[in-house]
Amino acid sequence: MRPTSIKDIARxxxxxxxxxxxxxxxxxxxxxxxxxxxxxxxxxxxYRLSAAARSLVTxxxxxxxxxxxxxxxxxxxxxxEGIEEAANxxxxxxxLANSNADPERELRVVRTLEERRVDGIxxxxxxxxxxxxxxxxxxxxxxxxLNNQHPGEFAHSVMIANTEASEALAGHLIGLGHRxxxxxxxxxxxxxDAERFEGFRRALTxxxxxxxxxxxxxxxxxxxxxxxxxxxxxxxxRRPTAVFCYNDMSALGALLAIREAGxxxxxxxxxxxxxxxxxxxxxxxxxxxxxxxxxxxGRLALETLIQLLAGDRTKRNLKVPGELIIRGSTAAPQRKL
Amino acid sequence: MRPTSIKDIARxxxxxxxxxxxxxxxxxxxxxxxxxxxxxxxxxxxYRLSAAARSLVTxxxxxxxxxxxxxxxxxxxxxxEGIEEAANxxxxxxxLANSNADPERELRVVRTLEERRVDGIxxxxxxxxxxxxxxxxxxxxxxxxLNNQHPGEFAHSVMIANTEASEALAGHLIGLGHRxxxxxxxxxxxxxDAERFEGFRRALTxxxxxxxxxxxxxxxxxxxxxxxxxxxxxxxxRRPTAVFCYNDMSALGALLAIREAGxxxxxxxxxxxxxxxxxxxxxxxxxxxxxxxxxxxGRLALETLIQLLAGDRTKRNLKVPGELIIRGSTAAPQRKL
DNA sequence: CTGAAAGCGCTTACAG
DNA sequence: CTGAAAGCGCTTACAG
Numbered sequence: 001m002r003p004t005s006i007k008d009i010a011r012x013x014x015x016x017x018x019x020x021x022x023x024x025x026x027x028x029x030x031x032x033x034x035x036x037x038x039x040x041x042x043x044x045x046x047y048r049l050s051a052a053a054r055s056l057v058t059x060x061x062x063x064x065x066x067x068x069x070x071x072x073x074x075x076x077x078x079x080x081e082g083i084e085e086a087a088n089x090x091x092x093x094x095x096l097a098n099s100n101a102d103p104e105r106e107l108r109v110v111r112t113l114e115e116r117r118v119d120g121i122x123x124x125x126x127x128x129x130x131x132x133x134x135x136x137x138x139x140x141x142x143x144x145x146l147n148n149q150h151p152g153e154f155a156h157s158v159m160i161a162n163t164e165a166s167e168a169l170a171g172h173l174i175g176l177g178h179r180x181x182x183x184x185x186x187x188x189x190x191x192x193d194a195e196r197f198e199g200f201r202r203a204l205t206x207x208x209x210x211x212x213x214x215x216x217x218x219x220x221x222x223x224x225x226x227x228x229x230x231x232x233x234x235x236x237x238r239r240p241t242a243v244f245c246y247n248d249m250s251a252l253g254a255l256l257a258i259r260e261a262g263x264x265x266x267x268x269x270x271x272x273x274x275x276x277x278x279x280x281x282x283x284x285x286x287x288x289x290x291x292x293x294x295x296x297x298g299r300l301a302l303e304t305l306i307q308l309l310a311g312d313r314t315k316r317n318l319k320v321p322g323e324l325i326i327r328g329s330t331a332a333p334q335r336k337l
Numbered sequence: 338m339r340p341t342s343i344k345d346i347a348r349x350x351x352x353x354x355x356x357x358x359x360x361x362x363x364x365x366x367x368x369x370x371x372x373x374x375x376x377x378x379x380x381x382x383x384y385r386l387s388a389a390a391r392s393l394v395t396x397x398x399x400x401x402x403x404x405x406x407x408x409x410x411x412x413x414x415x416x417x418e419g420i421e422e423a424a425n426x427x428x429x430x431x432x433l434a435n436s437n438a439d440p441e442r443e444l445r446v447v448r449t450l451e452e453r454r455v456d457g458i459x460x461x462x463x464x465x466x467x468x469x470x471x472x473x474x475x476x477x478x479x480x481x482x483l484n485n486q487h488p489g490e491f492a493h494s495v496m497i498a499n500t501e502a503s504e505a506l507a508g509h510l511i512g513l514g515h516r517x518x519x520x521x522x523x524x525x526x527x528x529x530d531a532e533r534f535e536g537f538r539r540a541l542t543x544x545x546x547x548x549x550x551x552x553x554x555x556x557x558x559x560x561x562x563x564x565x566x567x568x569x570x571x572x573x574x575r576r577p578t579a580v581f582c583y584n585d586m587s588a589l590g591a592l593l594a595i596r597e598a599g600x601x602x603x604x605x606x607x608x609x610x611x612x613x614x615x616x617x618x619x620x621x622x623x624x625x626x627x628x629x630x631x632x633x634x635g636r637l638a639l640e641t642l643i644q645l646l647a648g649d650r651t652k653r654n655l656k657v658p659g660e661l662i663i664r665g666s667t668a669a670p671q672r673k674l
Numbered sequence: 675c676t677g678a679a680a681g682c683g684c685t686t687a688c689a690g
Numbered sequence: 691c692t693g694a695a696a697g698c699g700c701t702t703a704c705a706g
Contacts, residue, residue, distance in 0.1 A: 001477075002396070002698090002699095003451075003454070003699095005698090005699055005700080006699070006700070007699080007700095015676075015677085016676065016677045016678075017677095017699085017700085018676075018677060018678080018679095018701080018702080019675085019676060019677075021699095021700065021701060021702090022675095022676090022701090022702095025701090028675095029675065029676085030675065030676080031675060031676085034675085034676095046475070048448070048451040048452050049452050049699090049700080050393070050452070050454060050698090050699050050700065051389075051452045051453045051454065052388075052389040052390075052392050052393050052398065052453075052454065052698090052699080052700090053389075053393055053682090053698075053699035053700035053701090054699080054700055054701075055389045055682090055700090056387070056389050056390055056393060056681090056682045056683065056684090056698095056699080056700070056701090057681075057682050057699090057700055057701045057702080058682090058700090058701070059339070059682075061389065063432075066433075070418055071408065071414050071417050071418050071421065072411075072414050072415050072418040072632075074409075074411065074414070077408050077409050077411070077414045078409050080408050080433070081407055081408050081409040081435060084408065084433060084434070084435045085435065085437075088434075088435070088442065088445065093432055093434075093449055093453065094432065094433045094434075095400075095430055095431065095432060095433075096403075096417070096421060096431045096432075096433040097421070097425075097430075097431075098418060098421045098422065098425070100422075105425065108425065111385070112430055114340075114385040115385050115386050115387070115388045116388045116389075116430065117340070117387060117388065117389060138383070140338075223615075223618070223619055252616075252619045253619075255619070255621075256619060259621065278560075279589075279616045279619075281560070282560055282589045282590075282592070282593060282616075282620070283619070283620075283621070284592075284596065284620070284621035295409075339682095340683095342682090342683055342684080343683070343684070344683080344684095352692075352693085353692070353693045353694075354683085354684085354693095355685080355686085355692075355693060355694080355695095356691085356692060356693075358683095358684065358685060358686090359685090359686095359691095359692090362685090365691095366691065366692085367691065367692080368691060368692085371691085371692090386683090386684080387682090387683050387684065389682090389683080389684090390682075390683035390684035390685090390698090391683080391684055391685075392684090392698090393682090393683080393684070393685090393697090393698045393699065393700090394683090394684055394685045394686080394697075394698045395684090395685070395698090396698075
């Protein structure tokens with residue numbers, strides 16, 4: 001049993017299906033009473049416009065593709081929430097695609113988005129394959145990248161101000177009196193890692209501190225990697241009094257490694273994260289970090305896309321400031337004997 | 338500039354567009370060499386089938402709607418990851434909709450899913466509005482509910498075995514020697530809360546323990562609520578030696594409240610969660626909990642939907658066993674003087 | 675204000 | 691094996 005179409009309504013209303021189409025879109029080109037009657041009938045018959053049929057003629061689908069590496073990543077989930085919310089307000093639907101950092105899937109994702117004729121795309125993939133990018137660009141639909149790891153390749157983006165926020169965060173540690181500060185990065189972090197490290201480095205330089213090579217280690221952006229990298233950091237003869245972690249997930253692992261070493265945070269070592277995931281409030285101790293306004297960034301990306309869809313092709317590269325959130329995981333270093 | 342269509346290819350290949358259509362779908366009804374040439378051309382021209390046009394005639398969209406309360410909930414995100422992965426394997430796309438537990442949005446979601454003519458729907462909304470349900474059922478497309486909070490209203494579902502897992506979890510506490518065990522529930526948890534409480538109660542009964550009314554409190558399923566409910570629990574004269582929390586998020590708040598009261602976990606109080614979110618491994622101490630295989634459950638829901646789409650309307654109510662995960666947050670109660 | 679016609683990009687009997 | 695025709699459910703000039 002097919003869903004009711006405008007033809008079905010037309011038959012019952014004794015008008016042409018053109019008139020029905022007009023009435024349902026509130027066209028002024030149709031008699032007021034006729035329109036009311038048509039709408040009443042449509043409602044009664046449970047009519048629902050066929051988006052496919054409409055989009056075939058309008059050449060728009062009112063659908064956007066949202067590509068994430070994996071939705072199970074809390075950052076991606078937060079961003080997608082913001083996108084979805086704003087999309088909903090603008091009458092757009094969201095087609096979700098996990099790329100899983102798998103080149104084969106990435107190609108399949110692009111293919112799907114092309115076939116579905118999405119009006120635009122937002123990519124929040126933390127690890128976009130290089131090969132992927134020209135494919136997406138070929139599609140000729142507006143693309144907005146969020147925390148893009150391949151700078152300069154796309155015209156439009158929403159990015160957290162990594163360098164500035166990191167400089168502020170490292171500055172906070174320095175202000176507390178720390179001099180031996182380690183950087184625990186993400187070897188897969190590409191641009192983000194480079195930018196956060198740059199901010200970190202700047203703060204140290206500004207304070208006249210020199211960066212010791214053995215105090216720069218890299219995890220994988222996840223607790224496991226943070227754990228392992230932190231353990232390495234603790235092996236050395238003189239350990240740092242503070243560790244600047246690439247993100248909250250890494251910090252989670254670092255906290256664990258510190259605990260396992262019988263040391264205390266922040267008494268023995270201060271620890272910072274980045275992102276301000278929900279859990280950052282609930283670690284022991286609560287984590288000092290930089291808040292990325294995930295939902296707002298998602299919303300901004302969507303709104304940027306809206307501008308582009310409206311035909312305004314101004315190049316847009318939004319830089320969103322992070323917010324320093326100071327909690328219990330940082331304190332002045334203990335005086336050494 | 339429109340995307341290339343089969344007509345464009347037909348023109349260049351000197352065949353009818355019917356032949357192109359057949360060739361591209363590997364129909365045996367077309368000459369082998371002609372087909373090869375057509376495919377070569379299509380590839381060269383960057384042809385991409387229009388999903389809208391196809392679905393208009395096939396009356397299928399190869400799209401499923403996935404409804405969640407909010408994708409920012411880690412449980413929902415895990416489930417959606419599993420759904421998306423399996424959907425991808427079956428050539429289905431995922432239309433994501435956040436309902437936000439907002440009746441107005443719920444109605445808009447249903448409307449959108451109807452207009453898009455999704456082939457099926459999976460609802461993981463932890464709080465599906467009552468009003469929502471008949472709307473969805475009206476659509477005549479297969480629906481699978483995951484951890485459904487309105488039992489018996491839908492034919493098809495994938496559910497965690499709440500009662501059994503809770504009984505095992507409470508049994509673990511009892512086995513450790515606990516006699517004063519509190520239940521910290523979720524007042525919005527509906528069926529899930531009722532079932533988990535039931536398992537809890539059964540374990541106590543089986544052990545000949547009686548449930549003290551003041552040891553049953555309710556949060557809101559989030560850390561804030563768990564925190565507040567735990568604080569209340571600690572106000573009483575005799576406090577419990579163990580707390581069974583509705584989920585990990587609640588347990589997170591409970592851990593905090595216990596810490597704030599100057600007590601230690603598990604020395605003073607054992608704490609358990611439910612879900613085994615990623616963070617459960619990283620709390621201090623790591624959380625004893627029940628693992629819900631979120632990805633697998635998502636996958637099962639999708640596969641159930643596939644069966645339904647294939648025309649098999651057998652009633653399916655899958656019950657997935659939870660897995661008891663014992664970590665450091667539970668231990669034998671300290672001997673009281 | 676209204677309807678008939680054309681067309682969006684496909685698939686699929688039907689006839690050859 | 692191939693093509694012409696019809697049709698999926700809409701929108702939108704065009705003519706009245």
